[in-house]
Amino acid sequence: NAGVTQTPKFRILKIGQSMTLQCTQDMNHNYMYWYRQDPGMGLKLIYYSVGAGITDKGEVPNGYNVSRSTTEDFPLRLELAAPSQTSVYFCASSSPGTARPNSGKLSNEQFFGPGTRLTVL
C-alpha cells in the first residue's frame, strides 16, 4: 500500500492564482482531513470528510474548497491564492472501528501524507 500520497511536493504561486492540491489514499479510509502547518503553530484543520460526498469545515476553511467524489481522493482547492496561504499542507486519513489485523494498532489512528510546501508571492 502506498498509504497517503500528496502532489505536488512544492509549489510557488502568484497572488490571485488558483491551484489544486491532490490527496489520495489506498487504505479505504472513510475519514480524510486537510491541515495546514505554520511555523510555531500546531497543525490547523482546514476541511475534513467522513465519507464520499460529505465534507465539512474545520478551524480555518476560508479561502479553500474541497470535494470528495470518491473514497480515495480528497483534493483541496485554492481559488485566489493569498500570501497568508503560504504554509505546509498535510492530508491525512483514518478509519474508525476495530483493531487492524496483525498490526496491533487501532485503525483510527491518522495516517499523514508527506506534505505540500506552498509559497504564495
Place this chain on the structure above:
Amino acid sequence: KNEVEQSPQNLTAQEGEFITINCSYSVGISALHWLQQHPGGGIVSLFMLSSGKKKHGRLIATINIQEKHSSLHITASHPRDSAVYICAVRGGATNKLIFGTGTLLAVQP
C-alpha cells in the same frame, strides 16, 4: 490559551539521556496521540492512547485522564530521535484532532 499545551517547546539532550516531553489539555477527549515529525516534514503516528501506558521500543507514553496530562518518555536517547514531537487530542465521532505546537528535540552525540 491553547487547548493543548506542550512543554518544553525546545529540548536539547546528550545521547543516552532520559527525555520527557509533557502535554496538558483542557478539553474532554476520547484519545490522545503522540506524533513524530522529522526534518523534511513527514509525520508519523507513535502512539494513540486513552488510558494508562504504552511502550514501543525506547518510547513510553503515559496518560492521566483525571489530570488531563500525558507524557512521552524516550529512554537511552539517540541522535536519530531528533525530531519534533507533537501531542494531539481527539474528541467526537469524526476523529478530528486538536494539535499542540510541538516540542523540538535535538539529541547531540
